[in-house]
Amino acid sequence: MAGKNLLDKVWDLHSVRELPGGQTQLMIGLHLIHEVTSPQGFQMLEDAGLPVLMPGRTFATVDHIVPTDDLSRPLADPLAEEMLSTLEQNTEKHAVRFFAIGSGHQGVLHVVGPEMGLTQPGMTIACGDSHTSTHGAFGAIAFGIGTSQVRDVLASQCLALVRPKVRRIVIDGELGSGVTAKDVILHIIRVLGVKGGVGYAYEYAGSVVEHMTMEERMTLCNMSIEGGARVGYVNPDRITFDYLEGRTHAPEGEAFARAIEWWKTIVSDADASYDDEVAIPASDIAPTVTWGINPGHAISIGESLPRVESLPDDERGSAEEAYGFMQLEPGAPIAGTRINVAFIGSCTNGRLSDLREAAKIAQGRKVEAHVRALVVPGSELVKKQAEAEGLHEIFEAAGFEWREAGCSMCLAMNPDKLVGREMCASSSNRNFRGRQGSPTGRTLLMSPAMVAAAAVTGAVTDVREFKG
Amino acid sequence: MSKTEKITGRRGKGVVVRGHDIDTDQIIPARFMTSIRFAGLEDHVFEDLRFTADGTPKGHPFNEERFAAASILVVNRNFGCGSSREHAPQALQRWGIGALVGESFAEIFFGNCIAMGIIAVTASADDVGKLMDSIELDPDQEIAIDLESKTVTWRGGSAAVSIPDGPRQQLLEGSWDAMRNLLSASDEIRATAERIPYIDGF
Numbered sequence A: 001m002a003g004k005n006l007l008d009k010v011w012d013l014h015s016v017r018e019l020p021g022g023q024t025q026l027m028i029g030l031h032l033i034h035e036v037t038s039p040q041g042f043q044m045l046e047d048a049g050l051p052v053l054m055p056g057r058t059f060a061t062v063d064h065i066v067p068t069d070d071l072s073r074p075l076a077d078p079l080a081e082e083m084l085s086t087l088e089q090n091t092e093k094h095a096v097r098f099f100a101i102g103s104g105h106q107g108v109l110h111v112v113g114p115e116m117g118l119t120q121p122g123m124t125i126a127c128g129d130s131h132t133s134t135h136g137a138f139g140a141i142a143f144g145i146g147t148s149q150v151r152d153v154l155a156s157q158c159l160a161l162v163r164p165k166v167r168r169i170v171i172d173g174e175l176g177s178g179v180t181a182k183d184v185i186l187h188i189i190r191v192l193g194v195k196g197g198v199g200y201a202y203e204y205a206g207s208v209v210e211h212m213t214m215e216e217r218m219t220l221c222n223m224s225i226e227g228g229a230r231v232g233y234v235n236p237d238r239i240t241f242d243y244l245e246g247r248t249h250a251p252e253g254e255a256f257a258r259a260i261e262w263w264k265t266i267v268s269d270a271d272a273s274y275d276d277e278v279a280i281p282a283s284d285i286a287p288t289v290t291w292g293i294n295p296g297h298a299i300s301i302g303e304s305l306p307r308v309e310s311l312p313d314d315e316r317g318s319a320e321e322a323y324g325f326m327q328l329e330p331g332a333p334i335a336g337t338r339i340n341v342a343f344i345g346s347c348t349n350g351r352l353s354d355l356r357e358a359a360k361i362a363q364g365r366k367v368e369a370h371v372r373a374l375v376v377p378g379s380e381l382v383k384k385q386a387e388a389e390g391l392h393e394i395f396e397a398a399g400f401e402w403r404e405a406g407c408s409m410c411l412a413m414n415p416d417k418l419v420g421r422e423m424c425a426s427s428s429n430r431n432f433r434g435r436q437g438s439p440t441g442r443t444l445l446m447s448p449a450m451v452a453a454a455a456v457t458g459a460v461t462d463v464r465e466f467k468g
Numbered sequence B: 001m002s003k004t005e006k007i008t009g010r011r012g013k014g015v016v017v018r019g020h021d022i023d024t025d026q027i028i029p030a031r032f033m034t035s036i037r038f039a040g041l042e043d044h045v046f047e048d049l050r051f052t053a054d055g056t057p058k059g060h061p062f063n064e065e066r067f068a069a070a071s072i073l074v075v076n077r078n079f080g081c082g083s084s085r086e087h088a089p090q091a092l093q094r095w096g097i098g099a100l101v102g103e104s105f106a107e108i109f110f111g112n113c114i115a116m117g118i119i120a121v122t123a124s125a126d127d128v129g130k131l132m133d134s135i136e137l138d139p140d141q142e143i144a145i146d147l148e149s150k151t152v153t154w155r156g157g158s159a160a161v162s163i164p165d166g167p168r169q170q171l172l173e174g175s176w177d178a179m180r181n182l183l184s185a186s187d188e189i190r191a192t193a194e195r196i197p198y199i200d201g202f
Helices: A006-014 A039-047 A078-093 A109-115 A130-138 A147-156 A181-192 A214-222 A238-244 A254-265 A313-326 A352-362 A380-388 A391-398 A448-457 B087-095 B107-115 B125-137 B165-173 B178-183 B186-195
Strands: A015-019 A023-027 A030-033 A058-061 A097-099 A124-127 A141-144 A158-162 A165-172 A200-205 A231-234 A276-281 A288-290 A298-300 A341-344 A372-375 A423-426 A442-445 B009-016 B070-075 B099-102 B119-122 B143-146 B151-154 B157-160
Touching: A006 A015, A006 A023, A006 A124, A006 A141, A006 A200, A006 A231, A015 B186, A023 B186, A030 A109, A030 A147, A039 A078, A039 A147, A058 A109, A078 A097, A109 A124, A109 A130, A109 A214, A109 A380, A124 A130, A124 A147, A130 A141, A130 A214, A130 A231, A141 A231, A147 A158, A147 B107, A147 B178, A158 B178, A165 A181, A181 A214, A181 A276, A181 A288, A181 A298, A200 A214, A214 A231, A214 A238, A214 A352, A238 A254, A341 A352, A341 A448, A352 A380, A352 A391, A352 A448, A380 A391, A423 A448, B009 B125, B070 B125, B087 B107, B099 B125, B099 B143, B107 B119, B107 B165, B125 B151, B125 B157
Parallel strands: A030 A058, A030 A124, A058 A097, A124 A141, A165 A200, A165 A276, A200 A231, A341 A372, A341 A423, A423 A442, B009 B070, B070 B099, B099 B119
Antiparallel strands: A015 A023, A023 A158, A288 A298, A288 A442, B009 B143, B143 B151, B151 B157
16 A cells, blocks of 8 residues: 555544545644634634633734834724734633734744744644645645634634645756745746646645755745645655754754654655646746736746737636736736836745845845835844844845835735835735735736845846846 | 525526636725624625726626626636635625635635535536526526535526535535534544644643
């Protein structure tokens, strides 16, 4: 009999029982909550007269609505203040750990969980946010849920879910200079499509992934959902264990040694079976930029925008819609596209290594006069670490605004928004119409280094031109 | 709506929203999700597709009087891609939608619909196209979705629909609100927690 992949091992361990019709009642080992999807969940619990079953397995922070310039209370937006206050009250009432603004650990939940050592291999993790797949970088099975399911986890520490199939995506070879984890995942989405992952968990493997840092693996897993895969994961290894060692909520001492031995057992077996396998040569991947209105509308920096007639039939409609919205010209190179805003941040690319890469480009250069540029650290801790390295001074000297931690312009629920038809070079994860706060605002997704390059030239630019 | 309602199907007028990959940001833009309550989302469903930035109406089925009483939404491929936030199906349900027929749905959006008692069934692209054409020609007709026979019927036609067995059973049995069912396994929950090494810190 063939061995098992990580998803099957973790799923079987957490299976409480099988439910009729092919669903599993799955125990959720770690529940992360934020201010946007939890208030109604707590209210439903209250209406049902139920407690939080395992408050010690739930952790909260505030990230979507938090301003990144003025954090004084009450927040300037009364709705944001109400949302934050409600989370504070709910976490206090139910004895849920809350990382408040100013605690040193507030920030984007998918940055905070890992940096606090909460996210660990072999866990099942749920959060009311699609980018929960980020935590799969550790070899956890992590997925986004909606508010009714947030209520279910609070009440029962369980969810009713269908076990996904597993597609192994093998990326072998070496990435070229200037090619980052963001480019890898944008390339995968381009190749497999925005629906390609529906019904699947993605297992990322191959020498490229084996050599990635944890922060790079998080970027990779984060955008699994953009490819339709609710879950994306990487098998844990020494890189994972080293990252976790010494973190606040990670096991310590002898427990850490025992944890490592256990974590090794949940790695996919060498003879594990998969429902599908896809090979992607690293040599195919170049710095990648989106041009349209979903993350699958992406091309390499050296390419020209695709002509509608060259696309598969079922993609022509959305391409035409994209061109109408983006006001870009088929056949034109993507390089040279003028931008108005540059945004570095988000759960996809708001970590310390992301800021370092962007700072290398910003160093000694100036943001173009017509560009507004924001750097938003993914958490208070990232901000502190970046400042200890002097990154904020590099950015500010270059003309970037150095901000407080939060989701910010990734989805613009806070005051950081595009205006009118502004075009934004963004290190975030979605380029849907209106995503960044203006109904007619336009988004080009790319890596943080590429965003910095665009900021200092005023247009989409091949970052490799800066690397020599 | 009773939380234990058995949902064997839906009958009602239809509304058509054409286009593939309609994401959750189109269904409910993030800037309208800042309330701690779901109430009011219905005022902003498809907002940016229906209105210009200054509030002038654009052409959109949800703006058309002939679809104002619709409760069955017919869509194309990969509807609801994007966010796991439940705000998108909440906006639709509060607007009056009780069922969707589509070529396909994003996985999390689909799960959220079922959790809220919204029927979401798929049909072939050809059948969806016929249904769309029929509704647009005759918006006042009644569309019927039957989960027992797995069909959608409209004036002049009918088609097979698909829905995974688990969610279908949940709707039919009135157990689509999963919480009570999950809690009924309290002994098994405790036993599972005891066998997971990290729960007690290794």
